[in-house]
Amino acid sequence: MKCVWWALIAAVVLCMPGVPGLNNGLALTPPMGWLHWERFMCETDCVKDPTNCISEQLFMQMADVMVSNGWLKAGYKYLCIDDCWLATHRDANNRLQADPTRFPGGIKKLADYVHAHGLLLGIYQDVGKQTCAGYPGSQGFYELDAQTFADWGVDLLKFDGCYYGTLEQLEDGYRHMSIALNRTGRHIVYSCEWPFYSRRLSKVNYTEVAEYCNSWRNFDDIQDSWTSLKTMIDFTAALQDQLVPAAGPGAWNDPDMLVIGNFGLSWDQEVTQMALWSIMAAPLLMSNDLRDISPRSKALLQNQEVIAINQDSLGAQGYRVLKVDSFELWEKPLAGGSLAVSVTNRKEIGGARCFILSGSMLGKGLACKKCYLTQLLPTRYEYGSYNATFVLQLSVNPSGTVLLKVESDIIIK
Numbered sequence: 175m176k177c178v179w180w181a182l183i184a185a186v187v188l189c190m191p192g193v194p195g196l197n198n199g200l201a202l203t204p205p206m207g208w209l210h211w212e213r214f215m216c217e218t219d220c221v222k223d224p225t226n227c228i229s230e231q232l233f234m235q236m237a238d239v240m241v242s243n244g245w246l247k248a249g250y251k252y253l254c255i256d257d258c259w260l261a262t263h264r265d266a267n268n269r270l271q272a273d274p275t276r277f278p279g280g281i282k283k284l285a286d287y288v289h290a291h292g293l294l295l296g297i298y299q300d301v302g303k304q305t306c307a308g309y310p311g312s313q314g315f316y317e318l319d320a321q322t323f324a325d326w327g328v329d330l331l332k333f334d335g336c337y338y339g340t341l342e343q344l345e346d347g348y349r350h351m352s353i354a355l356n357r358t359g360r361h362i363v364y365s366c367e368w369p370f371y372s373r374r375l376s377k378v379n380y381t382e383v384a385e386y387c388n389s390w391r392n393f394d395d396i397q398d399s400w401t402s403l404k405t406m407i408d409f410t411a412a413l414q415d416q417l418v419p420a421a422g423p424g425a426w427n428d429p430d431m432l433v434i435g436n437f438g439l440s441w442d443q444e445v446t447q448m449a450l451w452s453i454m455a456a457p458l459l460m461s462n463d464l465r466d467i468s469p470r471s472k473a474l475l476q477n478q479e480v481i482a483i484n485q486d487s488l489g490a491q492g493y494r495v496l497k498v499d500s501f502e503l504w505e506k507p508l509a510g511g512s513l514a515v516s517v518t519n520r521k522e523i524g525g526a527r528c529f530i531l532s533g534s535m536l537g538k539g540l541a542c543k544k545c546y547l548t549q550l551l552p553t554r555y556e557y558g559s560y561n562a563t564f565v566l567q568l569s570v571n572p573s574g575t576v577l578l579k580v581e582s583d584i585i586i587k
């Protein structure tokens with residue numbers, strides 16, 4: 175029996191064709207965690223705003239809360255620093271250094287603190303001469319900076335693309351840093367913005383990007399608004415023929431941070447972001463204030479069944495199947511022949527509208543003779559067993575989403 179299992183495992187490992195991702199064994203499911211940018215941006219005045227300035231205190235407090243309030247347990251394990259952590263110049267040996275006033279302990283000590291909490295530390299740098307906020311960039315120092323991050327115990331690098339120079343320098347820089355990180359021997363998730371900067375200048379080769387990066391941004395920075403969220407969703411759908419095939423274990427399209435729990439989204443819009451980011455197999459990097467978040471937003475972000483769709487082991491990115499009458503239907507193939515399905519009401523006037531969902535509308539992957547249907551968002555509801563031609567009437571609020579799981583009979587006991 176034991177041999178049979180080993181043979182099966184070996185067969186699965188050996189027969190994983192076309193796993194597109196950067197081969198560093200990391201991010202086999204989309205990275206989950208917290209990233210400071212959208213909520214905290216570049217406040218460097220700790221006298222004026224001591225509780226929200228970019229400082230080691232902010233990250234230590236966030237680490238505490240991530241453990242004590244169930245975030246780590248829910249899967250959010252990367253605590254990530256964005257721009258504005260650096261001192262304005264390198265040290266005498268050209269090594270990067272954190273701002274000495276705001277990070278008096280330095281990044282190594284912060285990494286130790288974060289690791290002692292069972293979390294992992296993410297950091298930010300830039301492929302060009304300067305970071306977007308004007309701090310020293312990595313151009314000319316890729317090996318040294320990769321080694322510095324490894325020495326400090328960093329676990330993820332977000333590599334921005336401001337001030338990159340030429341297209342060639344941009345692309346070479348992203349490749350170069352990927353190799354430099356690998357050579358340190360430390361396992362560091364590599365989050366790129368390569369296509370976001372290069373797509374304005376040339377056609378993006380996503381196969382290549384996926385060979386060098388664990389995730390990559392394609393589009394503008396997200397903001398705390400429905401308008402921004404819609405642009406992200408529309409952009410992804412418009413490019414899905416290019417984006418979806420590039421994604422898989424180790425390689426993810428990144429539509430940017432979750433802004434759930436902030437100021438700009440209604441409840442229905444928060445549901446839409448959580449549902450679609452899960453369907454899109456997006457990295458789930460929250461940017462909010464975990465020290466002060468409503469129970470409802472917290473429960474949405476920690477919903478284990480929704481997270482399971484995002485983290486599904488098949489690693490398929492979902493796609494839009496249909497756009498009709500201001501409704502959008504998306505689906506994401508899941509392991510074992512199951513499917514996640516979402517319906518968004520894109521009308522922004524009136525009340526809830528009815529969408530008739532039938533099994534025959536779904537694109538690929540609906541292989542079940544008996545399908546077990548469960549609504550996960552906005553509220554949980556078990557519809558029970560249907561055959562593959564089921565018809566459901568769904569009520570969807572304006573700018574809201576209904577998320578369903580269609581489990582194939584293969585995995586129903």
Ligand SMILES: *[C@@H]1O[C@H](CO)[C@@H](O)[C@H](O)[C@H]1NC(C)=O
Binds near residue numbers: 197359360362
């Ligand atoms: C470096 O790359 C090789 C070859 O792709 C891979 O086997 C190894 O795990 C990588 N190491 C790290 C630390 O990323």
Ligand SMILES: *[C@@H]1O[C@H](CO)[C@@H](O)[C@H](O)[C@H]1NC(C)=O
Binds near residue numbers: 381
């Ligand atoms: C894209 O990149 C892959 C991998 O590096 C390469 O094999 C392929 O030829 C490239 N495609 C184009 C059109 O340049």
